[in-house]
Amino acid sequence: MNLKKNIYPCLIYVFTIIILFSTVIIPENAYAQNGVYDWLNAETHSPEYDFSNKNLAFYAKDDNLSLNNKGFLVFDGNTLSVKKDHSASIGGANYLGDYYGLSGGTLSFDTLVEEGSCLKVGIRCISQNADPYKKGIFFLFTEKAVSLSLPSIDFTTELSSQIDLSSAKKIEIRDTVDKIVLLIDGENCATLSYKEGGILSVYDASGNQKTETEATSVYSAGYWNIELQRAESAIWIDQLKFHFTEIDQTLPPREQREVSYQNWVASDDLGRVTRMGSQLGAQKKDKYVGIFYFLCVVGAGIHVQDNTKIYLESGVDGLKTYLKQKGGEGYWAEPYFGYYRNTDTWVYRKHAYMLDAAGVDFVFLDVSNSETFDKAHLALFDTWLQIRKEGGQTPQICFLTGNTEGRLESHMNRLLRTVYSDKNYEKYEELFFQWEGKPLIFGNPSGLSDEMKAVLKNFTVRGCWAWENQDGYWNWLQEVHYDEATGKYYMDKGRDPSGNFEQLAVAMGHHPSTSKGRSFVKGVQPNNGKNDFEFSSETAGLGLGFASQFEIAIEMDPQIIMITGWNEWIAGLPRDASYTHFANTDVDGYMYIDQFNPEFSRDGEPMKIRSGVGFGDNYYYQMVDYIRKFKGIDAELLAGGQDTIDIHGDLSQWDHVSPEFRDTIGDTAFRNEPSYDLEFRYINNSGRNDFDYAKVSQDHDSLYFFVKTVHDIVWDDGENCMNLYIDLDKNHETGWEGYDYVLNRSHSDTHMTLEKFIGNTWEGENIGEAEYVLLGDSLIVKVEKSRFGIESGNMINFDFKWSDHSTTSGNVMEFMDLGDTAPNDRFKFRYLIADGIDISKENGLSTAAIISLIAGGALLVLVVSVVLIFKFVGKKG
Structure with a gap:
């Protein structure tokens, strides 16, 4: 028998088959690219x-x-x-x-x-x-x-x-x-x-x-x-x-593309998890949420005064000296999106996605002072209208003109030249928040001319100010009262002109001038006694006052809850010898009325955390959770059409797989905008692959992931290219930000790495590979369940997220502004299957066991292959 003559062809045959089955040709339109992307209109x-x-x-x-x-x-x-x-x-x-x-x-x-x-x-x-x-x-x-x-x-x-x-x-x-x-x-x-x-x-x-x-x-x-x-x-x-x-970057017009948030779940830095429909009950009818939205940051073109930054750099005494000598209009802290101006359309686009995902139905624009900020509100209207033309969703809009007599008429005359003009009314009409079948506007209706009364017959008018308790008025800010007769806490009801209950207001904070902040609960504001403006407060980021008011509001069950607020950020500094105390601190002749620092502020838009001071995006997710509790949200969709997927086969295999986990589109827009300080700009070109939707299927042994982007996928060797994050146990306490695994920190032409996060860190250890196929605007990934220590036959539930060109530092908040993620920001998609198993940290296999299992499987394949080869050779001999 000529052993060499017979074994070599067999080995060549085996390895040829392996190569054929493990190789996929990457089409020309899935590519690495630097510079201006081909899909851009350039x-x-x-x-x-x-x-x-x-x-x-x-x-x-x-x-x-x-x-x-x-x-x-x-x-x-x-x-x-x-x-x-x-x-x-x-x-x-x-x-x-x-x-x-x-x-x-x-x-x-x-x-x-x-x-x-x-x-x-x-x-x-x-x-x-x-x-x-x-x-x-x-x-x-x-x-x-x-x-x-x-x-x-x-x-x-x-x-x-x-x-x-x-x-x-x-x-x-x-x-x-x-x-x-x-x-x-x-x-x-x-x-x-x-x-x-x-x-x-x-x-x-x-x-x-x-x-x-x-x-x-x-x-x-x-x-x-x-x-x-x-x-x-x-x-x-x-x-x-x-x-x-x-x-x-304008996307072509398309029909309304509804994004359902019922399978979106998130955890904040405090470990609080947004509740889902299965916990809260179905979406309720005729429940609405509005949020106070500000246009006041026009930008002075001078250096930014950031009270929190000055405190961290100079301490309390340094801050007091600064405020005494040269303090003026100041930020209470830095917004996460930077010290942006009121014409930054990139920010307006981000806000639309965030507020819609939160369940906010409308924003009420603050024009309560002398300005109507025409350029700003037109930029906002145009940006949100463009999102809708692209098939997206946004909140609607109305104006709050304040409570000064005559201002409703003067500001309405200005608005009749912008969004309410004969030329523009029809253009913007879909953005007008309507109440009682007409666009809603807030203002003091006293002293109106006959001409303006005729105009306002086409609008629903409500008065709106703080601490109001009269028919025809709603509130944008109110405090909690105690009814000794019933033993319950309550808030004054916003009512129509006939006295019918319609609305309540809840606040994330109150006023530094009254030393009532974010921790002001049922009439009590904590005081640490340090005379440090409560910068060292341990409760500023907990949302205690916000939660207290929201719980009372939900129990009182209005049609509308209005939240203060979203993006005010700045406040002026009036001076007077009588101003000797604010924000639980003694001062000398100055005071901030509305906003001052993390405790004494009331914005829900995420802030940047400096040296551990601040609370990031915690208030946003707390707001999401309470809006869901108030309005309800439909139960999570269960997976359907689950089957084995041939990832090299036709994409039509995915047609019967459900649900379609949709992401918002258009959120990869580039940014180049001036800051409040004209010596600085915000340039962000990280948007690249715009996620459209994802799907998941599973069989007894494997998980199959599909993701589609708006344009052909830009593919490169970066560690942040088209990453798939998996939270196997749906537990924020395990892994990095709750995620246990990440795929595609590196890849070959056919396989991508699978890493397990080490503890709660951003670092991962490679535990294997997953096969993938890249086809134009689609990416398909197959992951064997054994890689996760899941026994064959077990059908599992889990959370997952796609990300592209986003964080490489492990700062989870960078999901908000770098590249794109599906779903947005901290949200994850929750994948559930009927009779699916919930994996816990305790019943999962260890990394060592997984590696041993993989190694054992590989050894078994090798042994079987050699036996078959020699058996074949023996027969030939």
């Missing part, structure tokens, strides 16, 4: 100028250019120069490259610089006609040398002293976001490597690193600018070329 423009036109007005009117000190510019028909002993600049009216820092762009020009003159070229500038003392990257050219200047950190370094610009040279700056290359006549002069936070590594022409800077806060994109500083000697530029890319 148009690149490449203007060129030879300066043959001598007319200054020609350039001043050009929409692509921005001129500064234009009276000193000289257009001689060949070049652009500047008058002697003067400086002037030409720059872009658009960013170099795209607006979001996806792909960068190239700037080039010919130049001559003689001794004594200087050319300053800025890129990634925060504003047009860049101030050299502001953020940006600046190259300074003299006749013989070029240097790099970073004004934001007062940094300058020479790049080369071997150039000669006394004769014309071509300057080219290639910005590809993570790298900036400076070329002179086509030769590399220097390279800058860009890292997160604006850290720059500087390399010379030979590729040797010269230095690495500290964080510069320079952004990934910005304006370009060329400043010509002329002495007696000559300086000019010519043949100017640059690129900019316009990006439109």
Whole structure:
């Protein structure tokens, strides 16, 4: 018998079969991609100028250019120069490259610089006609040398002293976001490597690193600018070329695409879990929730005053000194989405998704003072209307004009020129929150003109202010009272003009001026006695007052509950010698009325946590839970159509699998918006794969996951690419943020890693692999139950979540603003199957057991294969 002759073909056959069954061809439209994604509607423009036109007005009117000190510019028909002993600049009216820092762009020009003159070229500038003392990257050219200047950190370094610009040279700056290359006549002069936070590594022409800077806060994109500083000697530029890319992320119109939240569940940092329909009962009819929504952050263009930040940096005494000497309009803390302005449509989009998921039916906009914030409320209406055109859902909107007599009429006259105008009424009508069949508006109806009375016949009018107890009035803030006769706590009822009970208000907090904060419960406010504005309060983040009022409101059973509030954030600082005490603290001549710090504030929008001070998004999920308790929510949908899935087969296998776990779409929008302080911007281009919906199936031995995105999946080797998180035991106390496993921190062409989180940390240990198939806009994953220590035949319940291009740090709040997740934020999808088993930490197998099981299985397969081979060889022999 020739053993070698017979065994080699057998081995080749076996391994060929293995390769064929384990290999999948990734189609061309599932790809790794840097730069502007193919699915974006992007148009690149490449203007060129030879300066043959001598007319200054020609350039001043050009929409692509921005001129500064234009009276000193000289257009001689060949070049652009500047008058002697003067400086002037030409720059872009658009960013170099795209607006979001996806792909960068190239700037080039010919130049001559003689001794004594200087050319300053800025890129990634925060504003047009860049101030050299502001953020940006600046190259300074003299006749013989070029240097790099970073004004934001007062940094300058020479790049080369071997150039000669006394004769014309071509300057080219290639910005590809993570790298900036400076070329002179086509030769590399220097390279800058860009890292997160604006850290720059500087390399010379030979590729040797010269230095690495500290964080510069320079952004990934910005304006370009060329400043010509002329002495007696000559300086000019010519043949100017640059690129900019316009990006439109608008989704095409589609029919209403309802997202059901009945299988969405979340846990906050306190371990509180949002209750589900199976615990609370079905959705109730005619129950509504509104929330106080603010437009007051117009942005002063000056440095931000953040009371919590100042306290953490300077202590109580330092904060008191600051407030006494120069305090003014201040934030009580930093919002999680930053110190945004009231025209930031990215934030308005995020708010729509968050509030709709919470069960909020309408927002009532605060226009109770002199302003109606026309630009802001139109931006809000337009953003939410666009979401609806894309098939999404948003709350509806109404206005609160305050309780000052005459303000209802004056503000209504303004609104009749914006959203209620003849031109716009029909456009925005679907966004108007209606009560009694008409758009609702809050205001004092006293003293109205006959003309306004006629207008308001088309609206439902209710008075609305704090602590009101009269017919025709609702409240936006109220306190709890005790009825000695019944022994019950109650709140004053919001009533229609006939005295019928309609509404109640619940508050997340009250007023620092009255020393009533978030912990104010049934008339009692804790006082730690430290005279520190309760910054050291241990109850600020617990929502004690909010819970107390909500419980009473639910028991009183109104039609509407109105919550104060969502996004007020700032308050002014009035001064008077009589102001000697607020927020449980003695002060000297100043006071904050509405908002001051974590305890004495009333916003539910998530905040950033600094040095352990604050409560993140806890109030948001507490609000979600109480809204569900008040309104009810339908029971969780059970899995149907469960079957074995051939992941290499046709996608039609999934047609009968239910439910369809839907995510909100359109929430991968990019952001580039100025902050309250104009020296800062918020640029976020992390949105990539926009999740549409997910499905799950299981058989006796495997779990099958399907996820679809709005566009073809962008696929790369990043650890945060298309991750699948599994909370096997549905327990927030185990694993990282409740998740026990994560898939796809790395992958091959056919398999992705399966990691088990180590304790409660972000770190994971690799316990195996899962097979996957990538098909355009769809990803299918098969995970063997044995990987989790689940015995064959057991059908299981669990929670899961998809995430793309999101957190790499383990900060769970980054699910809110980085990339996309399905479902949003901290929410998870709850997968339940009839007669499914709930896995607990106690009855699951240990990691060691799982690894042993896998290893044993692999050994068994190997032994069987060898036996079969030798048996086959023996027969042949």
